[in-house]
Amino acid sequence: MSFNCRKSIQNDSDLLRAIVGCSSDAILIADDKHNILEVNQMFESLFAVEGPQLTGKKLSDYEKEWFNAGVTTSLFNKRKPNVFSFTYKNKATMAVTAIPLELEESQVKYFLLMIRENGQLYRNMKRETVNNPYLDLISQNHEMKGLIKTLEKVALFDTTILLYGESGTGKGLLARYIHQKSKRNNEPFVVINCAALPEHLLESELFGYTDGAFTGANKKGKIGLIEAANHGTLFLDEIGELPLNIQAKLLHVIQDREFTPIGETKSKKVDIRIITATNKNLKMMVKKNEFREDLYYRLNVMDVKVPPLRERKSDIVPLANYFLKKFNSKYEINRRIDQEVYRFFKEYQWPGNVRELENLIEKLVVVSDDLITIDHIPANLQQIEIIIPEDSSGISFDESLEKLERKIITETYHRYKNSRKVAECLKISQSRAARLIRKYKPLVE
Template identity: 45%
Template sequence: MPVNNEVSGIANERIDGKESPVDLDAATLKKILDNSYDEIFVLDGNGRVIYVNNACERHYGMKVSEVIGKTITELIGLGYWHPPVTPIVHREKRRVTIEQTTYLGKKLITTVTPVFDEKGEIELTVHNARDLTQLEAVKYELEMTRHSLVNYRKKSKTDNPKRAFGEIICHSKKMKELVEFAEQIACVDSTVLILGESGTGKGLFARHIHKNSRRKDGPFLALNCAAIPEDLLESELFGYSNGAFTGAERGGKKGLIELANGGTLFLDEIAELSPRLQAKILQVIQERQFIPVGGTEVKKADVRIISATNQDLPDMVEKGSFRKDLYYRLNVIEINIPPLRERPEDIIPLVYFYIEKFNKKYNVCRDVSKECLETLCRYSWPGNVRELENLIERLVVSVRDNEIKTEHLPKLFQQEFKTERRTGNLTVDNNTFSFPPNVPFDVIMREVEKELITRAYREYGSSRKVAKALKISQTKASRLIRKYCKNMEVAL
């Protein structure tokens, strides 16, 4: 599309008369404007579009040829964007900057500058618009860069090997405080019990504690107690002596407790241990020693134990399926990681982190639209950070366009927002709460909370299911159940 001669002529007048001796021909000017990332949108004095660059296709999904020649009144009537800004510029005869939303849902920051003729009348209005999604991404990247520089300076001054937050990506206040607490307790050898739903990053926290501890130069070994049968789990943990059982390696084999000597042993899914193995782990913690399977020699255990679970251990203790003494030994320090739905501020930083990670891994260059980010922020994330990571990897490798959009998301995301009631969520239908006048607000909220918890526990029968239904952490659900449902019988 040729650049309008009026635009070219006025541009050259400005350049020739004030700033540059270079005479810009129409082709050069068009090349400059078309390659601007920002949208350049020019109206004549009558409000008719005489030029728009290629960015309009990204902002409105319309070709340049479909926009040229239309009047601003037509565009406003077609709902291209709102609120309109050109009438304000013509009325007040000054530059105006405003935030607009296009009919595609994109947020733009738009500056409209009037150009006056010799008589002081507006002969052109020049619109410059930038997608706020990109600005937000740049803002986040700058914030992370600033954060890294501050931490680097701190490290240089104190020679502290810790990296603030390290590989734990977080932006929410509660997570930052949790990471700082983890780093604070890393320097002692006390046992740590990490609680949280599946996929919240319990293993990441355990590794972060180890990296910031005095044992950082020692090994960090992890074992999922639910992934191995009990008979193999015992020998995996404690090792075995020569000839301990049929098929045993000659000379025996060291277990993880011995291999982790001087370092940290992370026991994930600790609630899955059998009562017999619970007793043996208790002995390791209390006496700092153990005996391999089939052996007689007592061995020292110089290891810090960090454990994790997504189960309600207090409830298991009460039911007798988990040893009370072991629970107290494991729970010297407790870290409760909130589910992703309770810290939505972390979703966008995590999305950008994983997009960058998988862009590098698969040698591609994907970005994400603002509408897609908004959809991801509204999703409940039952699988937490692990689900988000898997989704981003899937999108990066499967989407052919450079920009990941809402339509690229799995149907599950579309369905969740088409219905008011989500699968697994509790709703109070055809019921109302009524209270006498002048009842204090906190009393009302306490009664509503009690009613919701008792209904949920009556229907679901476990703290884990109640937590999932009400979108709260399992620890909070357990506490509220003990508070309101102590003597309640549940039919399952």
């Protein structure tokens, strides 16, 4: 079960779906009658369940399987925030924050459970303890090693950092790594995805508000994430999605290290380090008046480009092995990867980067038996991408076609190692595939 973070929010149900779908934690939402309303994809993966089959079921029916006995009774009776941990059947330690949601004055309408494996959830739902990210442990790429070494130096200073690059390259992990290596590593690491919430919620989440600041506001007010990050690090992901009016308020925070909660007249001082990330071209957005120029230069004190996975091929196999070990442990199995699959991994372009690799490994672990073979790779990923050779200028059309044919045949043969599979991939007869393989035999051996 997955949800669109950018979907228009028109009612309580849409709001819940947006929050659920955008979280990197496993999330379950129940109503005040103990009925399960929603779970996200992370929850389905963590507990190996199908979301649609849970909808409408009683949470208490599953507490012995998922949580500690008595958790749901305590949560619903006390109707107060509750933090607890438990050991799941695969011996993984789970940390859970359970929060009652008052969507009407003095009336609890929903209950939110946020679950994370092998770590602590945010304190007050926002603070995170950072463990060593895998990127530091297994990167073999020269450029990536140099980038990490640079970040280790920069981490010691409170300079603002902008991480940019394609989606899924690991910008969030690098932000956590910077915090971990900084002098603020024992303080809060607060994350907000600027693309995940509508503008009115984003402003209140960042700056907080006083009691009675607006209709529907909590009568006790709310501390914003900027204040929650005091003495620590505030990580603003997808900064290019920040609305212009909030950009102006964020600029004030960066320049003066102070902010004003919604409904408040006096500003508050704050001591934070700011890290941002984007997959957009902020400089181009500035030219189009979609992003404030003064904010851009404030954020761009130290800019770091995170290279896509296709440009750091030496990381692919180590990352694949890391994820294989992770999911083998999670599901208590022992899958292995065939060498032909490793060759495919190194040839594939990975448009979704590290995130795509992780998701694919989990899928292969689930659908395979003992050995993950090339036949388990989804057919749509095995299509050969035809690229016109860059060095074709100055030669005839026929010569260019032959170079392209040679490239396609040799790459396909190296991947599949037999004429039948080459023929299936290229949608030609096996006899023609065999003839072309013989034609370029010195190159395919």
